[in-house]
Amino acid sequence: MVEARGELIASRRMGVFQHHTIVVPELADRARPGQLASFAVGGRTSALLGRRTLPLAAITPSGTYGGTIEVVVDPVRDAGMRWLADLRVHDEVDVIGPLGRAFPLPAHGVDSMVLGVGASAAPLGWLSTALRDRGCRVELMLAGETDRHLVGVIEARRVIGTVSVVTPGPTGLLPVLRDELQRTLRATEISVVYAAARAPELSAVAEVARPFGVTVQALLDEAMPCGTGLCGSCEVPVTGSDGISRTIRCCTEGAVIRGDLVEWDRYVAELWETVR
């Protein structure tokens, strides 16, 4: 975990989101898929005390540009995210990372599903490549409120082959997502689902996967206002392997958590946004 000043060197629209490439060699050289970066937002005159913590979308280890990280920012999430999205090339930003636990990769090839919703799906291209490199078959499912809320569909098609896309039906996104996931798990030999989303969607994924005995590795893309484990604001209730309830800090002990360990109902009920 390092603190550094990063310089934005490239930024482009990605549907409704903003994709940033930031030079931070200290971070770029050690991050793995599923890990996070945490940003101070609002600049010198900021009234925002909380950090914004995001999954890393990709890294390029030190090279021409001296090591870059990439993130995908959803500007409508709150004023801090908006500020982050509005940064322009050559702007500097305070970053801490890499944070937390990476997606655990299987030692040998298995059939896997990689599933993401909205901007949370940012790290899944990187993850899919890593899985494929280990000989895994990868099914990719991307969900979002509209076509413009899907991250990296085209890039993913290049890497993965089959990419399915989920957008809301008449009763919203969740029912369609559940149905699609269920159908896929039924029709395939998938033994693990890697998912990155907000808590309500992850909860649904875990619930759908449970009867299939499929392991879910869930990246919880929720508010983590310090990112360093100091504040306790990101705690997630889990049931330990001993069957006893405890909490773990999403930023340092997550954000990838095994879906079957999370006490989803309690977690989702207690979730409040940490921003106005």
Place this chain on the structure above:
Amino acid sequence: MVEARGELIASRRMGVFQHHTIVVPELADRARPGQLASFAVGGRTSALLGRRTLPLAAITPSGTYGGTIEVVVDPVRDAGMRWLADLRVHDEVDVIGPLGRAFPLPAHGVDSMVLGVGASAAPLGWLSTALRDRGCRVELMLAGETDRHLVGVIEARRVIGTVSVVTPGPTGLLPVLRDELQRTLRATEISVVYAAARAPELSAVAEVARPFGVTVQALLDEAMPCGTGLCGSCEVPVTGSDGISRTIRCCTEGAVIRGDLVEWDRYVAELWETVR
């Protein structure tokens, strides 16, 4: 007095200062030299509640760009000014103006001196042109901590002819400024001094000018955190024509105030910066 969103359309370094050109037709069409514009600073996530109120450096009435105002920002003055200076082309900013009283122009030609210190001198080119247009002889004196703290010397030479420059001597700027002013007033027929500066320098100018019976029209470039007359933070103690002390609001009743009316000692002693 109007409130509007202005768009920055040009910005350039001017020594240590930043010169901005902002499209705000509502304001550009009515301002006169000596009037002010007041800006909200820090953006959406700002912790800064006070506005930053600056003398207008120039206006271009509605035309190609739909009417622009110009200001010169000193970025080291405080975090809010720094934010204002750091704005980039196409950024938007909330402006109120034109505020306050313009420099009163003589009905016919007189010998005048126009004197400014640092970024406060911004409106003096515009003022000098207006004076010259009325047939006034204009002596221009620009002072600053270094050569890079002088505003518009080159442009002024084009308009005025003689421009004298004052930078600090071994004991600082004020003694040199006093000496230069005194020498000029002795050597010329100047009957009015138009000055724009912070309070301590203006106080010195008023003191030097007094024995010569020369009128000083002083633009007080001090903190005006609302700019609209609501807060009372910018009050200046003056002696009325009736000899009775009262206060006037710099933002709405100034910022141009006759130098002989201000109770300078009291004013300077009471002056505190409104920023941390």
Place this chain on the structure above:
Amino acid sequence: MTAESVSADIDLTVNAGGLALQTPVMGASGCCGFGHELLRLGRAGDVSALVTPSLTARTQSSDHRGVLLEVPSGLVSPTDRPSLGTGQLEATRLPWDADGIPPVIVSLAGNLSGAYAEAADQLRRQSLMRRVAGVEVNLACGDRKNDDRPFAHDVFGATKVIARVREQLPRDLPLFAKLSADVHDLVEIARGCVKSGATGLVVSSPLRALSIDLPTLRPRLTPAVTGLSGPAILPITLRAVWELRAAVLSGRLPNVAVVAVGGIARASDAVQALAAGASAVQVGSVMLHDPSSAERVTTGLLAECERLGIPSVKDLIGRAHHD
């Protein structure tokens, strides 16, 4: 865009302590002047009532400028500003009869309960009194008889001031006690004020604060009379409103209207204040930052009501206390 043009269907009127208001958004004392500036800005009609800067029995100057210091999301400023005497009202060419000026609430200040009473007495005798829709008593002033501690910090002091002001004013004139949130038992002080005749409570005055100048290392304003206002204190305001409303619901406090002031800057702040139990809000510091704030809050309040499916803003009041 005026508030009305957004939605004609939603009722924004409220009644706060006997004061009928077109919207719940009032202008706080000292932050909206006497009306001149708002009129000049074309914004006098944005507030449903204008609370004047505090007036005293006699016109008072002050040792210092009423300077504002900027602190994070707030302003630190003196609470003993120069003030106009209530006897001088007629002479001051106030624009209270002008078109577009909303109902005026006169704020009164003093350093002895007798001084408040005298200020009220003189006010009542002024012909401009016909334009006065209510009186707000600024209890943040120091009590000479109690080591200059603010009346708002002492139940006896506060009660006495309210009782003596009440005596001087027409029986049916709404009377607001402006309290301070930085006391350990707000409800006790509130109860004293209501018992002695306040029809409404306003919380909070600026909180006691301090700022020290670098490099002189001296207080930038006189410590005893320095207050903090602005968005920084909003959560404290909300807490104070909540506490008063909870006391009404539990019977510890007679039923009384609460007006929230302190950090209200946007519609969501106003919604929070109403839900916590306020019948109206006042916008203060934010008007200095942006004089269109009152209008933005009002328009946003309409939009929030629409979004929440609430036909009358009155339905928001105290909602946070429902299960």
Place this chain on the structure above:
Amino acid sequence: MTAESVSADIDLTVNAGGLALQTPVMGASGCCGFGHELLRLGRAGDVSALVTPSLTARTQSSDHRGVLLEVPSGLVSPTDRPSLGTGQLEATRLPWDADGIPPVIVSLAGNLSGAYAEAADQLRRQSLMRRVAGVEVNLACGDRKNDDRPFAHDVFGATKVIARVREQLPRDLPLFAKLSADVHDLVEIARGCVKSGATGLVVSSPLRALSIDLPTLRPRLTPAVTGLSGPAILPITLRAVWELRAAVLSGRLPNVAVVAVGGIARASDAVQALAAGASAVQVGSVMLHDPSSAERVTTGLLAECERLGIPSVKDLIGRAHHD
């Protein structure tokens, strides 16, 4: 850059209530964990003392997550977080013997004076007690015997807790009472704590606050146990420190060290706090925003001393009270 490398000439050491500190910059309770995280960040040595999250007699879970809500220049958070029992200290593999861990101050909490005493008693028996340089008593907890009002809001409650904790601890162990600034008479409560054995006073705990959720219109945290921290409250902290120091100077309060906490975010804030009368400061919320803050404050403090021509930071303490 370590603080020392800036200037070897300036003495940053202070003594706060019997606690010798290398610099005046401590880490506030609950904002620096138990040391693990700061060690991992390489920042444990940035604070001159680490105040632990509050410990209780028995390990307590909580009904809710210790969630932080962002408000302008501040954080709103629950004051009744889950807590570790003092009896469990040994079992928790705390890194207090690790290289780079500064002196540890244990914070104690409870809901009855007896519970504080029990927590202190158990603490004393732990072998890790050898690493404990002082105890800070968090008086912001609700007193079960007083309608759950915070001890810090009641002179009798606060006094009793301090007296009972004092009894349990070694005579020479520095004992700090952590007070709340949102009371009308801070000095009275401080005096009670000093008389019953506190060697230092810490002001302030988070101020009582509230935040309401839209669109549910319900409090986002339990109103009775919600506090506001961060730069928003700095001017209130400074005011509280000033008041305590002024009381010492006027003889209303025995001579006692004051530690400032609440909104300290940069060197100029620390200078203000020291000038107002603090012997040391604690950095809290700002460590969550930027864990390099303690170091920045310390380095900046050296620079400020240099700029002001002050050879020892001790010369700053109380300077704002000099004429």
